[in-house]
Amino acid sequence: MILVFCELKDGQLRKPSAEALSEGRRLADASGKQLGALFAGASCAGSAEAAKFGADAILTAEGPTLASYSSDAYAAVIADAVKAKGATVLLAAATAVGKDVAPRAAARLAAGYASDVTGLSMVDGKLQALRPVYAGKAFATTSFASAVQVATTRPNVFPVAEKAGAGTAETLAAPAGDFKSVVKEILAKAGGKVDLSEANVIVSGGRGMKDGANFKILEELADAIGGVVGASRAAVDAGWGLPHSMQVGQTGKVVSPTLYIACGISGAIQHVAGMSGSKFIVAINKDPEAPIFKLANYGIVGDLFEVVPELTKAAKALGIGSN
Amino acid sequence: MKILVALKQVPDTESRIKVAADGRSLDPADVKWITSPYDEYALEEAIRIKEGKGAEVVALSVGSDAAKDVLKNALALGADSAVLLKGDGQGDAYQVAQMIAAYAKDKGFDLILCGNKGLGGDNAAMGPMLAELLGVAQANVVVKLELGDGTFKAEREIEVGSEIVEGALPAVITAQKGLNEPRYASLKGIMAAKKKTIEELEAAPATAGAQVSVLALPPERPAGRRMEGEPAAQALALLQALKDEAKVF
Ligand SMILES: Cc1cc2nc3c(=O)[nH]c(=O)nc-3n(C[C@H](O)[C@H](O)[C@H](O)COP(=O)(O)OP(=O)(O)OC[C@H]3O[C@@H](n4cnc5c(N)ncnc54)[C@H](O)[C@@H]3O)c2cc1C
């Protein structure tokens, strides 16, 4: 079996989990395996949705002890499920929880682990993963020696594919409690409406924005085209009041949107490390020699304070984002 | 209180990446090696705890002789002692975790600090794997850490904002940018470090779970297109291209 650890938010399957499930289904078909979806929490209401993405079995570990996320408890639940089902491949989305729990579960299973992968395949019955390394300057193919193989899938990279599965429900025991660590509180930060790593369109601003207040024009463009606003480290560190959760790059978020619009960003390698996986890159910069243009599918050499408002206007005129 | 800090030697991001003749590893020629930046936050946090409430800080790296540079630097910054676990070959995070776990298991560390990911390899795996192998608590991608009596409270970065994790010591904490502002080594520290020796141990045998089978350079991006004309014309041309060619909208 290929087992996918899934996350729910407000009773709905998270999109990165739907992507991991879709990829799991594809791998299961390619290798003649069953696909299982695993959920854990105080309530797993909404888990039935996994059948839409091809889950043959839906496993739920439900109970009050799992109400708050605990790394060790969740890792134990996942590893136990892998063993109980004799699964050989374990996938999770590379979300905050997925990246926290998957390596711990892997160690519990004496398994190799590939993190934040952008490609997966089955070779001779074993998982093989492709992942960007060295700030996106190289790609590593990871092969596994272990009996169980674990990987987390980078959000926004694997397409969501609906395919009906049997979705046979099965319940697992929740652990008794007394965990080594547990999440006590979630602090939402201003500016973090939608997670950048899940956004389809990102409008990012750099030092060329000159001031935090000027990010308003990026917000307006983002609103017009259905995007989210990000920033370079120079902008985040400038004391303009932008939270670190907006930062794209090596020491910020790694994003893979369909469209990334870089405004007043030079394209330093540490910034590129976070966004070179974008499908289409647009650069708006007054310096025709800025390195960002080497990456850009489309470029505009010009003053962003003139160009960005024109883009917002044009988006409205063309009716983009209104459908 | 006893603190272990795991430090990894990594290629500087600015380094040109060339694939070695074996087709699966990095050609070390022209590579500039540095301490992984996240590990610097981990070390700084350990030194601050030492300065605050008192602690013994042990710096550790798994690697070849070259990794001694990282340890010398850690000693200069304030680590009390340094350990190099020597082994050959390029293992994966699971292998490194087993080696560090074998070393740390009976030494009574209250806290193990790591980077949240090793620059370049980016697996973000060693810390949580080590926590599991030692059977202790973990908190990853931590931007704020408070220690109580046998307990910890950590703020860790999540998708939109952060969350507070509480747990029992011993624990593995992995550092993120924002945890602190790492200091530079002082001349006094550098001189003092010269008198300290790096303990060299053979790493315990461990099996790898995964390995890099091919390392390749990414495909070139196709040459881009520049939009000409006045800002309004450029804006319109861009959105039309995104709509009709790229089919983004
Ligand atoms: C260890 C390490 C980690 C790092 N991590 C990150 C990271 O995660 N993310 C990150 O972004 N950086 C990171 N950096 C920093 C990185 O090296 C660059 O310094 C940073 O990305 C520069 O940001 P910028 O492009 O906004 O600023 P600059 O490089 O100063 O570029 C500003 C650009 O704006 C253009 N501009 C100015 N005015 C206008 C205008 N009116 N109209 C149009 N264009 C204009 C200029 O031509 C210029 O190209 C890291 C650095 C180090 C050493």
Ligand SMILES: Cc1cc2nc3c(=O)[nH]c(=O)nc-3n(C[C@H](O)[C@H](O)[C@H](O)COP(=O)(O)OP(=O)(O)OC[C@H]3O[C@@H](n4cnc5c(N)ncnc54)[C@H](O)[C@@H]3O)c2cc1C
């Ligand atoms: C015997 C041996 C020697 C090796 N020597 C080297 C080497 O000299 N240079 C090199 O670049 N790679 C070396 N490796 C490979 C490398 O350490 C592993 O591949 C690595 O742990 C996974 O890479 P990562 O950066 O993605 O780890 P991540 O899981 O992202 O690392 C997270 C954190 O774990 C800690 N950590 C990770 N690796 C080490 C380590 N080797 N020593 C101490 N702390 C660590 C750091 O605190 C790091 O921030 C060696 C592996 C083995 C088994």
